[in-house]
Amino acid sequence: MSPQGEAQRTKGALLSLSDPMLGEEERQAVIRVLESGWITMGDRVSEFEKAFAARHDASAAVAVSSATAGLHMALAGLGIGPGDEVLVPSLSFVATSNAVIYTGARPVFVDIERVDAPHISIEDAARKMTDRTRAVIVMHYGGYTCDMTRWSDFAARHGLHLIEDAAHAVGHPQAGRHSRAAVFSFYGNKNMTTAEGGMIITGDAALNGRLRLLRSHGMTTNTLDRVRGHAHSYDVTMLGFNYRLDEIRAAIGLVQLDRLPAANEKRRALTKQYRRLFRERLPSVAVPFGDDHETVAHLMSIVLPPSADRAEIMRRLRDDSILTSIHYPCIHLFSYYQEFFAGTHLPHSESFSQRELTLPLHPAMTESDVNHVVSKLCQILS
């Protein structure tokens, strides 16, 4: 693992929120693709899919151009469309519900469980069910997985498709085990990156087949098959998209996937330290989920006391070169969504969204970085 960020960061330098770990191996992998003469979807993409499926103990993985594309394809592959409703958390990245709208279906926003458990709530989901509800998308906030045993019971009881937005949960052993499809992201700030990219895992062989068609215009053969003489033409069997990944990204992904276990272990160790320091030094700050909740530690999320001035805290941390962020503004409150969801009120999501602060967390950080962040917060909050 290349501890670039660590080596380059001197005292007083910027402590970023997340930091992709890219090194010599990625550089070599990209150069090999450029020299190979084949840069679009081919053998490296297949190799990346097999390696990713193996890492998650899944029978099939389909590489895509982004998690957003993957969510859209998963919904389309399950036949979700106009007239259907899909239950989604409002406390997520906007891609979760945008993907539903792309299909012509309607997202129905569900509250989170509690401010200290920002997962989509089963109880609220049950209240929001109608005879049009066809699917539910759960999101593994911060890398902490939702209770998938309960969700798969719920989905089975109500005849719903269960989809995981697993953008935060790359490498989590529980992700993708209990759903029709789980969608992962390799965007630059995720636990592993291909710059842009994503992966769908599914145990459903028929869905896997449909996803492969949907990824590339519903075409029955690809360019490489034809170049190799395995096929000379193709049929188009459904309305598909261009959501392919390419060889350059797949090559980076293979290197990143090898590093993932160590990177996630480092994230967990830093999170454990953050949690201990908050408990000992700043008990007015809440850290969502329990210490023993299995996680791939994507986000270091805290909930500030209701009286705290978050904007001022963020400004003062930034003055000290500590970058922070908010995960997330509620989707239903964005201007575009207010056109359709002006009447939606989700008290727990709204309260969490107002008080949440995301602190720096990435594998290049050191224990002293974590101490530094917590000390600064103690100073500011006292």
Ligand SMILES: *Cc1c(COP(=O)(O)O)cnc(C)c1O
């Ligand atoms: C990053 C993210 C996405 C979108 O991922 P892309 O690969 O950028 O399309 C979707 N959902 C959540 C929760 C995310 O964090």
